[in-house]
Amino acid sequence: MAIKAVLFDLDATLLPMNQDEFLGLYFKLLANRMARYGYDPKEVVDGIWKGSYAMIKNDGTELNEKVFWKAFAAVVGPRVLDDRFIFDEFYKNEFCQTKQICGYTPKAGEIVKRLKKAGIRVVLATNPLFPDVATINRMKWAGLEEEDFEFYTTYENVGYCKPNPKYYTYIANKLGLFPEECIMVGNDVSDDMSAAKTGMQVFLLTDCLINTKNEDISQYPHGDFAALERFLFKD
Numbered sequence: 001m002a003i004k005a006v007l008f009d010l011d012a013t014l015l016p017m018n019q020d021e022f023l024g025l026y027f028k029l030l031a032n033r034m035a036r037y038g039y040d041p042k043e044v045v046d047g048i049w050k051g052s053y054a055m056i057k058n059d060g061t062e063l064n065e066k067v068f069w070k071a072f073a074a075v076v077g078p079r080v081l082d083d084r085f086i087f088d089e090f091y092k093n094e095f096c097q098t099k100q101i102c103g104y105t106p107k108a109g110e111i112v113k114r115l116k117k118a119g120i121r122v123v124l125a126t127n128p129l130f131p132d133v134a135t136i137n138r139m140k141w142a143g144l145e146e147e148d149f150e151f152y153t154t155y156e157n158v159g160y161c162k163p164n165p166k167y168y169t170y171i172a173n174k175l176g177l178f179p180e181e182c183i184m185v186g187n188d189v190s191d192d193m194s195a196a197k198t199g200m201q202v203f204l205l206t207d208c209l210i211n212t213k214n215e216d217i218s219q220y221p222h223g224d225f226a227a228l229e230r231f232l233f234k235d
Helices: 019-035 041-056 064-076 078-082 085-092 094-101 106-117 132-141 165-175 189-198 225-232
Strands: 005-008 121-124 182-186 201-205
Touching: 005 165, 019 041, 019 085, 019 094, 041 064, 064 078, 085 094, 085 132, 094 132, 106 121, 106 225, 121 165, 165 182, 165 189, 182 189, 189 201, 201 225
Parallel strands: 005 121, 005 182, 182 201
Antiparallel strands: none
């Protein structure tokens, strides 16, 4: 079956980074911002973890955004639901400091644009744990823009997360394609390669590899950006 769409992960794929360092700085910056409004920093970090876990377990009955805020408020207190402007301010300001943790590779933008020129549909399939504004920021740090993608996932527009295969079937259905007509490209063996369970082809980018379960990666096409380019444009 001919490939009609390529899905790309963002963090540590199109946007090189050490994900642990990135999350550590992100949590610190957000906790500090919320402390200025009287929130306990430890509770904020605990709340983010609880909210993230709730989104990962989401079964699609509600959008991830609603699931996150319900879980987050249960930890830090219900008044946070009236203080969501703090998050809006944070993502427009302090969050941008996390860019210092990120790298940059021109190959990311080159490959995306080459696919589009070839008539292949391109989706940014970043795990939808972040709001739209944070996703756009990280996209730009990778040298890309919203218009480079037909669709990109955020916590406002999806009710699933990786590694749930339903996340990938949701995207395929939105595109009006069979999973077999899509390729998922990502760096995380557990999160990104789970797309293969739907029938999607996959490619494991190893530049910033995450393999927490020490799986045998030889079962997947894999390699650096040069190998990815050969894989995508082999014809």
